[in-house]
Amino acid sequence: MTVPPTNINPAGKLMAHQLAMPKLPVPTLKETLDKYLTTVRPLLTDAEFAQTQAAVQDFARPNGLGAKLQQRLEQRAASTNTSWLYSWWNDVAYMAYRDPVVIYVSYFFQFYDADRKSLQPQTKRAAELVSGIMAFREKVVSQELTPEMARNEPLCSIQYNYMFNSCRIPVKPADMPATYDPKTNNHVLVLRKNQFFTFDAIHPHSGKPLSTAEIQAQLDRIIALAGENKGLPLGALTTDNRDTWTDVRAKLLALHPGNEQVLDKIQSSVFALCLDDSSPVTREEVGRALWHGDGRNRWFDKSLQFVVFENGKAGFNGEHSMMDATPTGRLCEWVLDSLAKGKVDHGSPHVSIESLPEPEQLRLVVDGEIAGAVRDAEAKFDKLAAQHDFQVLAYDGYGKGLIKTFGVSPDAYVQLALQLAYYKMYGECRATYESAQTRKFAYGRTETGRSVSMESVAFVKAMADPNVPHAERVAKAKAAIAYHGKYMKDASEGRGVDRHLLGLRMLLQPGEDKPKIFTDAAYAKSCHWNLSTSQLTSEYFDGYGWGEVVPDGYGLAYMIKEKSIHVNIVSQHLGNLRFRHYLTEALQDMRVAFESVVAAQGVAGKSKL
Numbered sequence: 364m365t366v367p368p369t370n371i372n373p374a375g376k377l378m379a380h381q382l383a384m385p386k387l388p389v390p391t392l393k394e395t396l397d398k399y400l401t402t403v404r405p406l407l408t409d410a411e412f413a414q415t416q417a418a419v420q421d422f423a424r425p426n427g428l429g430a431k432l433q434q435r436l437e438q439r440a441a442s443t444n445t446s447w448l449y450s451w452w453n454d455v456a457y458m459a460y461r462d463p464v465v466i467y468v469s470y471f472f473q474f475y476d477a478d479r480k481s482l483q484p485q486t487k488r489a490a491e492l493v494s495g496i497m498a499f500r501e502k503v504v505s506q507e508l509t510p511e512m513a514r515n516e517p518l519c520s521i522q523y524n525y526m527f528n529s530c531r532i533p534v535k536p537a538d539m540p541a542t543y544d545p546k547t548n549n550h551v552l553v554l555r556k557n558q559f560f561t562f563d564a565i566h567p568h569s570g571k572p573l574s575t576a577e578i579q580a581q582l583d584r585i586i587a588l589a590g591e592n593k594g595l596p597l598g599a600l601t602t603d604n605r606d607t608w609t610d611v612r613a614k615l616l617a618l619h620p621g622n623e624q625v626l627d628k629i630q631s632s633v634f635a636l637c638l639d640d641s642s643p644v645t646r647e648e649v650g651r652a653l654w655h656g657d658g659r660n661r662w663f664d665k666s667l668q669f670v671v672f673e674n675g676k677a678g679f680n681g682e683h684s685m686m687d688a689t690p691t692g693r694l695c696e697w698v699l700d701s702l703a704k705g706k707v708d709h710g711s712p713h714v715s716i717e718s719l720p721e722p723e724q725l726r727l728v729v730d731g732e733i734a735g736a737v738r739d740a741e742a743k744f745d746k747l748a749a750q751h752d753f754q755v756l757a758y759d760g761y762g763k764g765l766i767k768t769f770g771v772s773p774d775a776y777v778q779l780a781l782q783l784a785y786y787k788m789y790g791e792c793r794a795t796y797e798s799a800q801t802r803k804f805a806y807g808r809t810e811t812g813r814s815v816s817m818e819s820v821a822f823v824k825a826m827a828d829p830n831v832p833h834a835e836r837v838a839k840a841k842a843a844i845a846y847h848g849k850y851m852k853d854a855s856e857g858r859g860v861d862r863h864l865l866g867l868r869m870l871l872q873p874g875e876d877k878p879k880i881f882t883d884a885a886y887a888k889s890c891h892w893n894l895s896t897s898q899l900t901s902e903y904f905d906g907y908g909w910g911e912v913v914p915d916g917y918g919l920a921y922m923i924k925e926k927s928i929h930v931n932i933v934s935q936h937l938g939n940l941r942f943r944h945y946l947t948e949a950l951q952d953m954r955v956a957f958e959s960v961v962a963a964q965g966v967a968g969k970s971k972l
Contacts, residue, residue, distance in 0.1 A: 371521075375506025380517040384805040387446040388857045392433045395863045396423050398853075399880075402813040402860060403889045405820045406794060411885060418879035428878055432867040439870070446806035448862055451869055457684035459537035461605045465663045466747055470688055470909040470920075471653040472679040472695050473646070475902070478703075482675025486586065489636060489671040490579035493551060495698035495707045496669065497564050497572050500527050500633060504545045511693060511802070518689075518802040525685035526694065529666040530630035533609040540685050543631035550723075552632035553582065554660045555589040556640065557596040559725040561628060567720075574710025577719060582638065585722050596659035597727055599740040602747075611736045619728035628725055634667035642674035646755040650906050650931060653678040654753070658744035667691070687808055688907070689800060692899050699903040754939035755906060756930040756946055761954060763923045769957045773923045774898055775844040775851075778814050779822060780953055781896060781919055781930075784946035786823040788938070793893035796912070799854035801862075810854040811861035813889070814896070818843035826952060833959040840953070861890065892916055900924060906931050917942065 371378045396419050404412055422429035440447040460468065482488050502508040503523050511518040528543040549565035562581040564573050573581070600608050615622045637660050643649040653670055661668060661680070668680040681691045701707045729737075763773035778797060786792055797812035822839040825831040853859060868881055880886060893916040899907055900922040908920035908931035918933035930946060932939045 372506050377503065377506040377508045377510055377520050377523060380510060381520060381805065384517070384519060385803075386440065386443075387448055387801060387804040387807055389433075389437050389440045389447065389866070390858045390863050392423060392429055394858065395860055396429075398858075399860045399864070399889075402816070402850075403885045405792060405815050405817050406888055407885055415880075415883050415885040418883040418885075422878045422880040428875065429867070429880075432870050435870040436863075436866045439866075446804065447866060449806040449808070451866065452808055452862070453684065454537050455865070455869075458531075458539065463602050463604060463744070463747065464531070464682060464684075465602050465655050465658065465661075465744075466751065466910045467912070468683045468909070469654075469663060470681050470683060471650070471907060472681075472692065472901075472904050473649055473653055473906040474677045474679070474695070474699060475905040476676060482677075485638065485671055485673055485675055486579045486582040488675045488677060489582055489638060489669075490575045491702055491707070491709070492669055492671065492677060492698060493564060493578050493636065494572070494575045494709055495702050496634060496667075496694070498701065498707055499694055499697050500545070501572075503527060511689065513800075513803060516803050518800075519805055519807050521806055522686045522690045522802075522808075525666055526690060527633050527667070528631055529685070531664040531666070531682050531684050532630065533605050533612055533664070535606055535609050538605060538684070541630055545633070548631045548633065550628070550632050552629055552635040552662065552665070553585050553638060553722070554598065554635060554662065555585055555638045556591075556593045557598065557659050558589050558594040559597075559625075559629060559662075559727075560585045560588065560722045561632060561725060562722040563720070564633065572710070573719075574712075574714070575707075576710065576712050576714045580714045580716055581719060581722055582636075586638065588722065588724060593659075595729065595734060595737055596741060597729070597737060598661045598663070599658050599737055599744060601661065601663040602655075602658045602744040603736075603740040604743075607736075607740075611733065614736075615727060615729070615733060618730060618733065622727050625725045625727050628723075629662060630664075632665070634669065635662050635665040637661055637668055637670040639670060639672045642672055643676060644674070646757065646906055647753055649676050649678065650755060650908060651753050653680055654908060654910075655744075655748055658741065658748065667694075687798075687800065688897070688899055689802070692901065692904075692907075696901045696903050703903075750935050751910065752934055752936045752939045753908075754932045754943050756928075756932065756943045758928045758930070758947060758950055759926065760928075760950060762926040762928055764925045765954070766923075769961065771841060771844045772848055775847040776840075776953070777898070777921055777923055777928060778847055778896070779819060779840060779843055780946060780949045781894060781921075782815065782819050783823045783826055783949035783953070784942060785894060785917075786827065787945040787948060788942055792820050792823060794889050794891055795894040796892040796896060797851070798897040799851050799859065801855060801857050803855065804857060807857070810857065810859040812847075812851045812854050813860060814847060814850075814894075816843060816846045816850075818846045826949075826956070833956040834963070836956045837960045840956070894919060896921065898923060905929075908933060911935065 371381050510520045528545050528548050532539050532541050549563050550561040551564050553560045643652045666682050671677045766773040766776050792815050795814035797814050799810045799812045801807035801810050822843045825836045825839050892912050895912045896919040909918050911918040920931045922929040
């Protein structure tokens with residue numbers, strides 16, 4: 364059933380650098396503890412910080428438990444063929460996670476509609492996307508795709524092994540990933556009216572891909588087969604608690620011998636294509652429909668789900684466990700760019716429908732108990748979705764083009780704007796997460812960028828004080844931006860705080876007391892991400908996002924385009940409209956401050972002539 368996750372062919376372009384990539388390093392204990400104290404300081408009172416310093420000093424004692432855990436971690440790093448973090452992170456952050464994956468873990472991309480004429484009919488838009496996706500898949504399977512690069516360094520490509528023909532399988536106590544042989548599994552899973560269908564996207568005899576016209580013909584057939592009445596939404600089971608879904612899946616397998624083959628067919632498909640019968644229009648409507656929809660016409664365990672709505676709008680939903688958003692973002696951007704520039708081979712426009720096998724409808728045998736579980740899952744999903752608010756800030760006042768003229772990093776600048784907006788709304792700064800990728804290392808994934816600093820707090824307070832001149836505000840902003848840039852660079856080089864401390868905590872042995880550093884209130888407070896943020900920018904995306912990671916927090920996904928800044932704001936009804944208002948104010952206030960300094964410098968320069 365599965366293909367080894369370490370499938371590496373160094374002769375191919377995609378994995379050419381894989382065997383020579385450095386391993387994720389283990390920072391020194393002193394470096395991480397010093398950095399930890401620096402990051403928690405702005406979140407604590409003087410008394411709290413003194414207590415945290417004592418806990419850190421105790422952990423750092425020569426020959427103490429901290430030193431023992433550090434030695435164990437160094438030994439683990441030396442003995443593994445992958446990364447000291449890889450299996451832990453996949454398990455702790457994803458596979459052992461028991462809450463629903465949709466809302467909390469899955470993420471989405473909303474495709475930009477550059478040419479609205481190309482959106483109709485639905486099956487034509489979908490067929491064109493399928494052609495582009497299959498073309499990218501061929502590059503991955505053949506390993507002709509070149510690895511991603513960052514600052515002229517190749518990035519780890521292991522995640523591409525889980526891109527196609529892959530699925531998350533519910534298991535206790537931790538789920539497992541399954542990947543299937545792409546040579547023998549060329550079928551696309553199509554969901555329509557809560558029903559499941561498949562068709563082969565490769566001609567079985569010639570081995571050539573179906574033309575776009577042939578794909579459209581198959582999708583038209585599926586639309587007709589699905590009819591007007593919706594089926595029992597078995598896909599809703601994938602929105603449930605993972606233990607609950609594990610139990611229901613076991614009952615499905617025990618109920619009828621044919622159910623195993625049906626589930627195998629779903630899991631082994633190249634990807635899922637959801638042909639929704641709704642027509643969302645606004646950014647908020649489309650974003651929510653891609654993020655979670657109504658929870659029915661989906662299979663959220665699939666690594667890749669592409670969604671095309673009745674009106675032709677489209678996007679992507681990703682299962683996060685084995686892939687981060689950078690490889691899937693590359694996939695989607697490549698497909699959209701290739702389609703826009705006419706680089707996808709659509710084949711002949713003529714279709715011999717008789718030569719195409721009928722799409723197969725997949726039918727799971729259910730009983731009253733299974734049907735009841737589906738209804739329960741629907742009810743829980745509806746309640747969970749209703750607990751969330753989703754708003755979009757599409758700010759077109761300026762973008763990275765102007766920010767760069769200020770001589771600062773656009774990403775760090777927007778991070779300050781997010782903190783300033785939070786401060787305007789709540790009167791304090793709280794723990795803020797920004798994702799940093801560590802894929803310059805073999806089997807690297809992410810590290811936490813701890814965005815709140817003493818410098819960023821000084822900046823937001825200066826912005827809130829009407830008596831502070833713009834020159835001082837900008838100076839504080841630049842100090843905060845410099846700190847942020849240094850921390851993010853360290854994080855991307857495997858020298859952040861959070862993954863190292865996780866590794867030390869994982870190596871505690873039975874009978875060993877948990878060190879005070881992990882029971883101290885500062886540790887929980889500094890890992891309680893009231894702002895969970897990340898940037899992924901593409902001119903082909905009209906937004907992306909995910910759910911908040913703590914009940915009293917926000918999920919903030921942002922794109923910094925040349926002339927605009929786009930932020931998707933998610934929370935459990937914490938006042939997203941007000942946050943959007945304050946974020947708009949923050950961006951405007953920062954522009955005024957920076958432009959006033961630039962103008963003053965221009966006047967000063969002219970006076971010297």
